[in-house]
């Protein structure tokens with residue numbers, strides 16, 4: 001799979017590293033942002049937050065939209 005943003009710029013051959021968790025489009029290391037996120041996990045009725053952060057991959061466009 002190739003990076004969608006690179007393809008839009010006319011670079012068809014850039015290898016994607018993964019799919020954006022928001023829009024689902026493939027993105028490369030240059031266009032992706034890896035964010036740290038906590039995971040909520042209920043223990044009985046009490047929500048527990050994970051001690052170690054999980055990862056979330058978003059593309060540049062979705063990151064910009066989330067931050068603006």
Ligand SMILES: [Zn+2]
Nearest residue numbers: 003006028031
């Ligand atoms: Zn790219």
Ligand SMILES: [Zn+2]
Nearest residue numbers: 020023059062
């Ligand atoms: Zn996206």
